[in-house]
Amino acid sequence: MFNLNNFSLKIPTADQVSTLDQFTILNEPITSLELMERASKIFCHWFVKNFPSRENRIMVLAGPGNNGGDGLAVARLLIIEHYNINVLFLGNPDKASEDCKTNFDKFIKIFPNRIKILSTLTDLSQIGPGDFIIDALLGSGLNKPLEGNFLRVVRKVNSLPNKTISIDIPTGMFADETTVGDSIQADHVLSFEFPKLSFLMPESEERVKQWDFESIGLLKRGVDELDCNNFFLCKEAVKNAIPPRGKFSHKGVMGKVLLIAGQPGFAGAAILSGRGCLRAGAGLLYILSDESCLTPIQTALPEAIFSSMGKEFQGFNGINLSDFDAIACGPGLGQSPEATDLLLWLLNQIPSATKLVLDADALNIVASNKLLCKLPPNSILTPHPGEFSRLFGLGANDFETLEIQRQASVKYGIHIIYKGRYSRLSTPGGIAFFNPTGNCGMATAGSGDVLTGVIAALLGRGLSGENAAAAGMYIHGRAGDLATYQLGEDGILASDIAQNIPIAMKELI
Template sequence: MKILSSDQIRKADLETIKNKPISSIGLMERASSLFSDWFMTTFDADEKIAVVCGMGNNGGDGLAFARMIYKMQYKIDVYIIKTSDKGSDDFEINLKRLHDIGKINIIEISTNISDFQEYTVLVDAIFGTGLNRPAEGFVKEVIENVNQAESKVCSIDMPSGLMADSPSTGSIIQADYTFSFERPKLAFFMPENEKYTGQWVYQSIDLDSEFMDNCAVKYHYLIRDIVLPFFTKRKKFSHKGSFGHVLFYGTSYGKAGAGILTSHAALRSGCGLVSAYIPECNYIPFQTAIPEVMVMTGKGKKKLSDLPENIDAFDTLACGPGMDTDNETIESFYSLLKSFKKPVVLDADAVNAISINDKLWNVIPEKSILTPHPGEFKRIAGEWKNGFEKLDKLRAMSAKQNVIIVLKGAYTAIALPDGNVYFNSTGNSGMATAGSGDVLTGIIAAFLAKGLKPEQAALTGVYLHGMSGDTALASKGAESLIAGDIINALPYTFLNIAKLQ
């Protein structure tokens, strides 16, 4: 799903009005009706509600919403921030419709700013996406008063004051809920904006799909329909060699668990064969925990210091979890990558090693997949001021090094060398736990070994990882969920996917 800029959404509105049998006011009515339906499933009619409206089309949405829920017996007041003598055409139409009802309290704000303390729910319809600069003057005061109220706050389309496509400054509505139209906004995926958006949802208002399909974008929302074609059914006469062979390369003394999680996840993700090359100290833990894995040990007793023979026999490598970053290990890791020409998956200390010895970039196979968390990414990319700058660094590094970078987070971002970035739609906060990233490495490596293109393996692996986390959440809860629960949920996740094919 393409994530459109605010300007592209505005043009999609215009194209829809031009090409479909619907007027501008009709489109506003459709959007407001969807928001009203959502609102009435979220809040009861005994709430005391105020809608705070600007004089543009976002304010028009607010006025239409007020009329709709008033008819459903909700108690509601409307505040209009009077910034000019006349609002947008659709705002004025909806204001007249509201006046025609005659029973709704409409308060104009020009100088005396209400504190809104008497209301249990405030609906923000001040700017939406129609703002390209920080709020000023008494509008800024209104926003600050909304934030000071002890009410639940719902923003229509965007929290007012928040920029959709760039970093934001100044006063911004701090919403508990944001109901967005048609597509998620890029700003929703920035960690610093969570305090403004709260929980966000989006619904289509049936804008011109042909126009949106033709929009040039850099950012996408990774949804089920994108990855479903990459889950292929097994053929009757398949054998274990048909589904690829992953070599895990990693661990050190006291860190066997990381490699066990990675290897187990690769097996549970359908990989036909998994081997592990580990230091001698971890031989017994591996053989005991996952007998399905073929285990080889290097010369090092507590750390890796060499590489296995017949490296070309493997379809891909999963490197890094628990590996350590001492000089001898990094040298052997360098030799491993230099001798292997197929795309690999690099996580944890395999990424940290790059920050110690950037010559590793010269031997990483093209289209390999790196899976850093933000701290690991910062070590190889440097600091950033905000989420937008982080994305710029992510896209630049992916393109420069010709690798795929999976930056883990609440909305894991998958950057492709062609400049496109996908934000994952699955997963939950319970997955912020030790070993969760090791599981992801194994899942991605399995899809790569099974023959998917690197881009497909990264997208599918990230989506499946989050979906399995969501499956585990249902029985474990966010607080108690651990990495092993994600692996144990994989069979049920695959079964659910099979029902959709």
């Protein structure tokens, strides 16, 4: 079976990255100073590409550690690129790290009039209203709150309107745990080699507004040996997870999906989920819904086959569950006693070979009736934060909630997609995959219904639960990005996302 881990990007801890730095230094071989220079050149290349104008003066705030050494090297290299650069150094250069001291001495020798020791907050008054700030005060090794001059400088910088760009990580921010206290509120960050786990958490929104990552050439052999349980999903992983259609494919081999969705007034949820399913390539779609939904569903989805639940639930009215490759349940279903009976019957009767995805009202029924232990192995749950809280509870911070999610997947043998920006999938093996696609414009009614349909289609097409969930959230997010490019974040509808599913999938071919 295709393994997503092999094609996804690891998200190591700060300690692991430090170990990988040393591994590269010893085995490339390369000196630590040369590696610092290489990283600084990578940052400068990124900076020139993203901020090409030389009109704004740039103030580099450098500290006494290796992050400050990066900043000093960056300042020197950007001057060569004809940027107007000045450096404010916080700390005693004689007590700086060895590589930072070397770069300090090199800079002051070549550009003695462009650097000043930052001794008081009044020195920051040199920063003009149009200046850019490059933050290189402290790096990813920080594990305690800021204090003293660093805290005062960070608070002052945050009070300024200037655009701030951080090297590797904003000063004061923790890389892989919840940040305590103040940090630079960066407009842009370039992270070296890997994304930082903290960048992917909602609680970091004000600390990191936009971020990128670039490789600085750490040895692949060392990366391969890292033991990580967090991964950043890549396009290549999704592309390889979805098998191509065979030349002689027909609807019978492209997946037969049953969607259980809709109640009076909520036919739209069934329609959106069904549209997502069909647009993701399901061969056959059956929709089991309330009789009142017949006309709107068959009008909107003539390709689907409709079956009525009847006024009182009495089994599936002749539908044989073993005929289906995948079943999706929940969008617009409601939480009535009849809906609860239906879900209980489904959980008791679903064949072991049939794959299951639950969303929306089905999740609330599971939570209120304590049905987690009844879920078939490898079921896929797609909760938003409110539904997740009802199912599993929330931690005191986003990192604790991630661990609650991971442990729930392991305990119950299920896949969980925690929906949001950087939606994350946890697996029964304790792995978490973070999704790079999607945007805040997708926070609109029915968006999750489309996702459920996409995942059901991929399950029907033969993907494993892990691969279908990961590929589904990637494709769904990419479709949302395409819709946003066309319409803007404020105006997209769930139907726009569904409409762009085939285009998102075409990009994977």
